[in-house]
Amino acid sequence: MTDTSGNSWRDRLFGGLKRTSDRLGENLSGLFKAALDDQTLDEIEEALIMTDLGPAMAARVRDRLAAGRYNREITEDYLREIIAEEIEKVLAPVAKPLEIEAFPRPQVILVIGVNGSGKTTTIAKLANNFLEQDYGVMLAAGDTFRAAAIGQLKVWADRLGVPIVAGKEGGDAAGIVFDAVKQATATGIDVLIVDTAGRLQNKTELMDELAKVRRVLGRLNPAAPHDVVLVLDATTGQNALNQIEVFKETAQVTGLVMTKLDGTARGGVLVAAAEKYRLPIHAIGVGEKIEDLRPFDPADMAKAIAGTAYAR
Numbered sequence: 001m002t003d004t005s006g007n008s009w010r011d012r013l014f015g016g017l018k019r020t021s022d023r024l025g026e027n028l029s030g031l032f033k034a035a036l037d038d039q040t041l042d043e044i045e046e047a048l049i050m051t052d053l054g055p056a057m058a059a060r061v062r063d064r065l066a067a068g069r070y071n072r073e074i075t076e077d078y079l080r081e082i083i084a085e086e087i088e089k090v091l092a093p094v095a096k097p098l099e100i101e102a103f104p105r106p107q108v109i110l111v112i113g114v115n116g117s118g119k120t121t122t123i124a125k126l127a128n129n130f131l132e133q134d135y136g137v138m139l140a141a142g143d144t145f146r147a148a149a150i151g152q153l154k155v156w157a158d159r160l161g162v163p164i165v166a167g168k169e170g171g172d173a174a175g176i177v178f179d180a181v182k183q184a185t186a187t188g189i190d191v192l193i194v195d196t197a198g199r200l201q202n203k204t205e206l207m208d209e210l211a212k213v214r215r216v217l218g219r220l221n222p223a224a225p226h227d228v229v230l231v232l233d234a235t236t237g238q239n240a241l242n243q244i245e246v247f248k249e250t251a252q253v254t255g256l257v258m259t260k261l262d263g264t265a266r267g268g269v270l271v272a273a274a275e276k277y278r279l280p281i282h283a284i285g286v287g288e289k290i291e292d293l294r295p296f297d298p299a300d301m302a303k304a305i306a307g308t309a310y311a312r
């Protein structure tokens, strides 16, 4: 994906994650006065958990410090470097942009997530990224539960100049998806991005609806949906992990997008999610603008979260 904005994506990434790295600094403050002992190691571990990085990451950093630096003094900058290195190890295997590779076309991407997670904006941002790569894009308004969701997606389709298949509020989502795949196939569209209803409160209904969409898709193209992307709002912190837990089996999630990393001190949850679930993370959102969603570089991302001297 080309970044036409020069360095500004990197600036937005580091700027957006500053609240997270500042929070890490607050949690670590006052821990570097003496040689590293068990108590300080405990406190460092606790600080990392409080920064939402997850117990596995906290233990990993603790073990590394205990093995190499026990009884010696360390600085905050040194610790941040270690944290960045450990985060990068976890993020590197899961940082995977969404690639368009399905034959026959179109590649069908179902986008799921609870209301307010940034799903609609993410669909628009993904569409924009694919357009930048010269792919033909179509949207399908499969969230038929709310008129506002259909309206909002139409506005984005207009703005981006891409076709959209939408029905009425209360319409049959599977029917819309069926029409969309037929139209996309007939018109040589490369990628069809499908919005879906994000009701978490009723798992059975959600499962039934997604199963129906899948059945209908399978009739037209047995490989579809090619991707099931779960959109998560980073500001919800640990709750984002619960959502993965629920959706991963129910919806057969194939990858994640995490939004709103700019609006929160809880960005560490991206690392906890990567370490616990090991699902591909396709992109991150660091703002409301269309260019604020990008695949991420694991090293930059790790530095931005850890707030290493290089990043600050």
Ligand SMILES: Nc1nc2c(ncn2[C@@H]2O[C@H](COP(=O)(O)OP(=O)(O)OP(=O)(O)O)[C@@H](O)[C@H]2O)c(=O)[nH]1
Binding pocket: 113, 114, 115, 116, 117, 118, 119, 120, 121, 122, 149, 152, 259, 260, 261, 262, 263, 284, 285, 286, 287, 288, 292
């Ligand atoms: N700061 C910030 N805001 C974001 C980001 N992504 C989305 N938003 C905002 O979050 C709000 C909700 O986004 P939507 O895309 O409408 O989310 P949705 O999940 O479709 O929500 P509903 O339409 O309410 O179901 C909007 O105001 C977006 O502009 C992001 O990465 N950063």
